[in-house]
Amino acid sequence: MNLDQLIGRPIVFRGATVLTMDDAGVIEGGDVLVTGDTIAEIGRDLAVPDGTAEIDASGGILMPGMVDTHRHMWQTALRGLGADWTLTQYFVFYYLNWGKIFRPEDIHAGNTLSAIEAVDAGVTTTVDWSHGLRTVEHGEAAADALRSAPGRFVLAYGNLLGAPWEWTNSPEFRGFVERFGTPDDMLGLQLAFDVTGDPKFPERAAFEAARDLGLRVTTHAGVWGATNDESIRLMWEGGFMTPGTTYVHAATLSEDSYQRIAASGGSVSVSTESEQSAGQGYPPSWELRRHGIPVSLSMDTSVWWSADLFSAMRATLSADRSREHLEAHARGDTVVHNRLRAEEVVRWATIGGARALGLESLIGSVTPGKKADLVLIKNDDAPALYPLLHPYGSVVYQAGRGDVHTVLVNGRVVKHEHRLVDLADVDLAGAKAAVGRTVEYARSTMGEEAWQDSITPELPAAERIPNPYTYTDFDGGEGRHRAQET
Template sequence: MDAQPVLFRNGLVLTMDDAHTVLPGADVLVVDGRIAEVGVGLTAPPGTDEIDASGGIVMPGMIDTHRHLWQTAMRGYGADWTLTQYFVWYYLESGRHFRPEDIHAGNVLGAWEALDAGVTTTVDWSHGLQTPQHADAAADALESVPGRFVLAYGNIQQGPWEWATSPGFRDFVERRARGALGFQMAFDVTGDPAFPERAAFEVARELGVPVTTHAGVWGATNDDGIRLMHEHGFMTPSTIYVHAATLSGDSYHRIAATGGSVSVSTESEQSAGQGYPPTWQLRDHGIPVSLSMDTSVWWSGDLFSAMRATLGADRSREHLQAHDRAETVTHVHLRAEQVVDWATRGGSRALGLDGVVGSLQPGRAADVVLLKNDHSPVMFPILNPYGHVAFQAQRGDVHTVLVNGRVVKRDGRLVGADLAKARLDVERTVEHLITTMGPAAWQQGMNPDIPATKVLDNPYMYTEWRNEA
């Protein structure tokens, strides 16, 4: 049965169309799950659910292109981690303890968390899929939540040349990868001259599946990986390079020339140590940008924080570089309007969904967010709408969220979310981890020691290769 028509009435509408049209006092009409009209004084069909958007901002649903949903059950656990400690905990020591039900619990909680913050499309960079049963649990969880999700299949406990060519992976693809969920393959390229990752790329090419990869991550992936991908013809317009923070100009040229995009996780890059958020480099090379929040093990699970952090990081660097030259920046290059675009259209372009979501235009799927909070003194006046979204708004201001025309949040509350069950399932995961690791190891894990024999150059347990450094 088609969803009830919805009309957002008298809001400040950020269409995020090609012209970035802004319409004050405008309406957005949703019929049969799609944007039917955008304009002033629209006529509502009989039976329409009218939502008063006055004093609020109506915008497209935000799109996160890189989020490890399975780790949400450990929210805040690694607040003081470095990237090396993250690798030790998840890649080398304790990540293997996650059962299929733990993947399911984290995915459900993280998926609802995304919708609560107005993120209507999320790439689940799911590199905890140790078995096909883990993958089924991840997919089941995403399908149980009424958002738009892309399952990026990965397994940090095994080389991509192994899991991608396994019968279990093939069976999963045949059973699940052509359904309602989008699908990607998620793996990293270490730079090993033997290029063992080639086998996984060949599978992706055969299946017609995009690849998403952590690139330019200090101490893990580097220019050699980009070069190998390029020399073997595996860099494509659908490839998403996550972080891309410590690459040379040569690598950025290769990404630009092959039409790929970069998912910037500024909070992560600033705090964990992948490298400085590369937005100024990406602009210089004309590389498309999307935003992501990475993992709730450390950071906030919303793109308001991502936009804010990205503006701060880019502008800080611009000012400091000018100061080194004894100059003063009088006009910043990165503007709030651009990061709002990255949080919406940037994600839709990266995922090949630009004609589907990312903007409020007739015919597009109705993924719509209303920012409105009559109980907050921060929601008025709205003078610069892009600045308001990027610097003033937060998840508590997300009044209403639609996905495919279906209301999934209304009046500041999620619709249909069984948070009591989600809480119970996550508590079971935490109890399982504490029992398996032991209370002392669990507590120590918030600031784990670094086993020098295992990490510093190569955190991947599935290969012994080290670079010349």
């Protein structure tokens, strides 16, 4: 259907396999009617108002828009630069060397491209864990980018180069909060800072600021070599562990810390690809399940990874099952039933994220009365989505961002027939141009040697184990190897 026919009219998706993520479960051959910004009705063969635009969703999966609860959107401006970094190299690059060079316009450029990338992949809500805001001008640039971009966002305001107990209580930041206005469901506001475990607990003042301002806190917890059980203990004893707190990673915590998170009602944002590759710790979904801690999913940063929650779901399910198999094998046992199912990780990527943000009454499921944040996964030209036998399994293991056919945010079409719509706030060419300017600036400021060192960090010598079966000579005449004489 032509995009012009979808604008300003009710929309009905016809004949989809609907993953409601609520008590209705899966509806095969289902219709979903959207009027304005709201899901109006779900059923089969719905009668719709005159003038309703129809989208043929047969053979496709209609699900809630996905929710990414932890993404450093500003770092998208240097997409892929750290593909071979460890977490230590990430810290050195941003915290010690180059985080200070980013200008407000660079924050704006990274956020804008990241926002467009997200909706293209079916991620309709993103928490911008924006810890590059070293001045309020940087914060204004981040907020302006999110206000003008397609999608639903939460600005988690942070400053990796500042002390959170200072900047959260500065007149400049308090002025920013006043200018920001009342957060709403299209653009929320949180505080983003970490607790180092210093026994003096200087972060207390930042938590008190969050309490005074009525803002949630999101914090990197259980990160190997950075934040640990002492951080959790200090938060607990200070009375700052609340149901609205999000603990990012939480990969290297003790039993006691997981129990405290569970008892306080907080949630954990699991970034499996990041934890596996960068080194925060083994992805903790297996521990979170055992303790009944609510889970959401996130992609962390495009300096490594993309905004693809399909990848996050796949990696999380695989990592969880791998852990179960390894532990069983260490006991001499065999896993014969998988505890974590595909449906659950789809839930974590949708309603789980909504709950972590306190938005579960508005988004996260295909439920009448909720906001119309919807994703149609359909690709008639791809063999991988047929047959559709296990829809949750197809989402996790078969689908990808290229299969995202249509995306609605707040009832508005932002992608259709696999293409981003051509509207004022979906200016992909303009976003790329702005990021191009950031890349040129960063490269020239860093210098070519530092730039190349960042792309190709030093590779330590590999330790090789001597192999007694190695063949060292080859007799071409006889056509066989001769073993080395010992």
